Amino acid sequence: MDLMVRIAAQDGASAAALKELYGLTSARMYGLALRVTGNREWAEDALQEAYLNIWRIAGDYRAGISPPMAWMGVIVRSRSLDFLRRRNSERVDAAVELDDYLQDTISGDVDDPLAMADASQQATALRQCLSRLDVKQREVVSLAYLRDLSHSELAGQLSLPLGTVKTWIRRGLTQLRDCMERFAA
Amino acid sequence: MNLLKYPDLLDQLAAAHALGTLRGGARRRFEGMARENPGIRSRAVLWQETFAAFTEIQPAMLPNPQVWQRIENLLPPTRRPAAQPSAGPVDMLQSLRRALGLWRGAALAGGLAAAVAVVVGVRLDQQLGQRDAALAQAQQEGQQLTAQLAAQTRIEYVAVLQDDKQAGSVLVTFDPAKRALTLKRVGDYREGEDKSLELWALPPGQAPKSLGLMGQGAVARLTAAEGEVAPSPILAITLEPKGGAPAGGGPTGPIVFKGALLKTEI
Numbered sequence: 001m002d003l004m005v006r007i008a009a010q011d012g013a014s015a016a017a018l019k020e021l022y023g024l025t026s027a028r029m030y031g032l033a034l035r036v037t038g039n040r041e042w043a044e045d046a047l048q049e050a051y052l053n054i055w056r057i058a059g060d061y062r063a064g065i066s067p068p069m070a071w072m073g074v075i076v077r078s079r080s081l082d083f084l085r086r087r088n089s090e091r092v093d094a095a096v097e098l099d100d101y102l103q104d105t106i107s108g109d110v111d112d113p114l115a116m117a118d119a120s121q122q123a124t125a126l127r128q129c130l131s132r133l134d135v136k137q138r139e140v141v142s143l144a145y146l147r148d149l150s151h152s153e154l155a156g157q158l159s160l161p162l163g164t165v166k167t168w169i170r171r172g173l174t175q176l177r178d179c180m181e182r183f184a185a
Numbered sequence: 186m187n188l189l190k191y192p193d194l195l196d197q198l199a200a201a202h203a204l205g206t207l208r209g210g211a212r213r214r215f216e217g218m219a220r221e222n223p224g225i226r227s228r229a230v231l232w233q234e235t236f237a238a239f240t241e242i243q244p245a246m247l248p249n250p251q252v253w254q255r256i257e258n259l260l261p262p263t264r265r266p267a268a269q270p271s272a273g274p275v276d277m278l279q280s281l282r283r284a285l286g287l288w289r290g291a292a293l294a295g296g297l298a299a300a301v302a303v304v305v306g307v308r309l310d311q312q313l314g315q316r317d318a319a320l321a322q323a324q325q326e327g328q329q330l331t332a333q334l335a336a337q338t339r340i341e342y343v344a345v346l347q348d349d350k351q352a353g354s355v356l357v358t359f360d361p362a363k364r365a366l367t368l369k370r371v372g373d374y375r376e377g378e379d380k381s382l383e384l385w386a387l388p389p390g391q392a393p394k395s396l397g398l399m400g401q402g403a404v405a406r407l408t409a410a411e412g413e414v415a416p417s418p419i420l421a422i423t424l425e426p427k428g429g430a431p432a433g434g435g436p437t438g439p440i441v442f443k444g445a446l447l448k449t450e451i
Binding site: 145 | 200205208234248
């Protein structure tokens with residue numbers, strides 16, 4: 001990818017290339033950081049560190065191995081998780097009611113084919129299959145991945161009984177599997 | 186137990202592993218089996234690919250414009266000149282699409298599952314290795330960043346304003362953090378007793394903005410916000426009646442000194 005190559009060159013044109021990349025990708029990456037951290041300030045800090053990181057390691061990017069959004073997504077999620085862990089350890093009460101969480105996030109969760117034009121095939125399939133899950137199951141499965149949470153951590157953070165979390169995840173994964181298999185076929 | 190004989194259980198474990206909810210001993214046992222058995226590994230890898238897409242499907246939100254400003258301020262200076270003229274955003278989009286096309290092709294091949302499981306496994310191993318490298322580097326760079334922040338670079342602006350005979354000049358420095366604009370006379374130029382030297386910012390496409398008067402001394406200290414100074418590629422000093430040009434209007438006298446404003450990091 002041209003832009004990554006220009007950033008990796010670390011010459012007089014690299015800052016402009018990073019700015020271009022930021023312009024094209026920061027909204028999606030900020031959306032991701034916001035979902036992981038659940039906090040604007042931390043999401044902005046994570047975004048800042050992630051792009052500074054991309055500035056330094058753009059030379060490691062290989063277009064044939066992963067799509068650019070997925071590669072950047074790994075970095076942004078990792079930075080966001082760092083912030084989340086660091087800050088959660090400072091907070092006494094990190095619990096959020098699932099319903100409150102849903103109100104914050106679900107409004108933006110609309111089907112937007114244009115925004116998905118550049119997504120990988122996996123992303124398209126996952127999005128469609130997730131949309132068939134019950135909304136609470138979908139959120140619990142998404143949060144488990146995005147925030148790297150165990151069953152008990154999920155139960156704690158979302159104030160849900162542990163058994164409920166386990167059941168929702170198990171059912172969610174089974175439904176996802178059946179749906180994804182149809183996509184692969 | 187050979188997990189391959191229980192495809193449903195294998196898929197359940199592989200999915201829970203990729204999601205991150207398979208923990209502790211169960212996780213380690215599953216990873217051990219995946220290392221030894223390509224069939225198990227291929228299921229693990231397919232689920233990892235599937236869930237990695239979670240990072241791509243979150244609703245987009247525009248970040249605060251200040252985030253980019255902060256990133257730009259923290260970029261270390263590059264010394265080498267540009268290797269080639271920069272390509273436009275259209276090229277970028279095309280190359281993004283090309284890269285994605287390549288990826289889609291690879292992913293479709295991956296969908297054939299078992300038959301090509303070993304190939305997929307190798308490809309993903311590379312990808313995971315790369316992730317590990319990137320993450321390890323990220324840790325290191327986090328520390329570097331902290332060190333950099335501690336010894337934070339200061340931005341300063343400088344301009345050498347010269348007359349058309351290159352005989353005298355005025356050295357201007359501007360520290361945006363302190364809003365301190367300092368002017369130093371170099372050379373013999375002296376304006377008449379009934380005149381004042383006035384400093385102007387010349388922002389492109391706008392009327393000149395007065396930054397203040399110099400006074401008779403060798404050094405003048407003025408106060409200015411970054412927004413008043415930084416957007417101007419050029420600063421100029423005009424010869425005005427005592428007390429300066431009428432407020433709100435532009436310069437009335439001739440330009441005596443002018444020069445380019447340069448941004449430096451110190």
